[in-house]
Ligand SMILES: O=P(O)(O)OC[C@H]1O[C@H](OP(=O)(O)OP(=O)(O)O)[C@H](O)[C@@H]1O
């Protein structure tokens with residue numbers, strides 16, 4: 157799940173973008189990039205790694221201008237990890253466009269084919285985002301006939317993008333010399349929020365994956381961008397918005413609430429923190445049913461994300477809640493690391509048990525989700541080694557059984573620990589005495605309650621195999637799996653194996 161951010165300000169935006177990307181770091185640790193604009197001139201710097209490693213002072217100095225966009229990447233399409241696929245992407249026509257994307261397109265193969273055969277545009281990487289950038293550029297170029305641009309033309313182009321592109325996409329883009337664009341897919345699968353800031357020179361605008369960015373930058377959260385909606389803000393600060401899809405329906409990704417988003421973010425009116433507390437309450441009900449004896453001495457979260465749910469679960473069951481793991485604050489999120497070997501190694505580097513909390517006790521460990529089981533297998537073993545008597549594992553999300561095709565990297569059924577296994581078999585595989593999974597209806601209830609009942613439908617495909625874009629067939633999933641299992645696709649791109657059209661000019665002006 158990547159993080160995206162765009163700012164149209166009255167003063168230089170480089171530091172704001174850096175600070176905003178740091179706040180979105182939990183959404184992508186693989187690569188980071190910033191593009192700023194000084195009228196027609198675009199400045200870009202991007203690279204692999206964390207925000208703090210990619211941007212040095214000299215890079216920051218070169219990112220001049222009062223308008224800019226930024227991206228932190230968690231790869232879902234293309235290579236597992238590739239410099240050439242770091243975002244934003246750049247195309248030089250029309251005007252010069254840079255684009256950053258959160259989500260995953262499900263028809264990128266078709267789009268790339270159309271680009272090659274009909275639109276006569278070159279796509280240089282395996283990235284779906286590069287295809288999206290070119291579709292937008294192509295649709296815009298078909299509608300402009302000179303060096304002028306108005307909001308209607310931009311919105312017409314985005315309407316055409318919606319009709320060509322399928323899947324999940326929250327997007328920020330800059331059209332050099334004119335303005336910043338942001339749009340969200342017609343189901344609003346991925347989040348996108350709008351903020352503003354009043355200055356003596358006029359309003360400044362920010363668009364970001366999570367509302368917490370506005371808090372940190374000192375902007376006021378205004379609203380979520382609606383599904384299918386686009387906003388266009390000129391370099392002078394004129395704001396336009398328009399619905400660009402004939403039949404938008406909000407069906408946001410439930411996994412944002414389970415795992416991805418920060419708890420201090422509000423998405424589509426749902427406080428992520430509150431949704432997680434409610435997940436804990438719902439899970440407590442399930443524990444009561446499944447473990448009626450409640451032979452549990454202590455509830456312990458598996459840090460970080462499960463803390464909110466675990467606390468509320470303990471409270472609802474009247475059980476003590478204790479912190480039982482020391483987390484190394486310098487290790488990132490393990491689930492979004494590319495490659496099973498690094499994920500497995502990092503669990504042990506990241507979490508270490510505080511033995512006294514486990515010795516001689518029946519413990520209930522709580523995690524927000526169990527996906528590949530990497531975390532739980534390691535953790536249960538550590539807890540046993542620390543002398544726990546009985547180990548129950550409760551998950552605030554239901555079993556993850558189906559590939560996720562909308563921006564979360566869980567593409568093959570056989571890497572998911574719950575596929576083809578009963579709860580008892582999963583418990584045995586993980587080494588737990590019992591496993592308690594949230595029911596999907598309870599998870600939906602929790603998130604819906606947190607929305608005050610306004611949202612009742614969520615994108616839940618990884619739990620129930622129902623894909624809302626209607627284009628996911630067994631053949632599609634088979635192809636996705638075959639691609640992932642092929643040794644070529646797991647190869648990390650060494651710098652230089654793919655011509656990187658952007659990085660070559662990383663520290664200079666693009667134009
Ligand atoms: O079953 P798995 O494949 O291990 O995936 C699930 C685990 O990964 C995530 O933790 P992560 O370390 O990424 O981040 P966190 O610190 O935010 O919990 C998530 O919170 C679970 O703990």
Ligand SMILES: NC(=O)CC[C@H](N)C(=O)O
Pocket residue numbers: 157158159229230231232233234241257258259260261283284285563564
């Ligand atoms: N997680 C995401 O949003 C990824 C965006 C895009 N599909 C990429 O792989 O770069």
Ligand SMILES: [Mg+2]
Pocket residue numbers: 458459460461462523524531
């Ligand atoms: Mg975790």
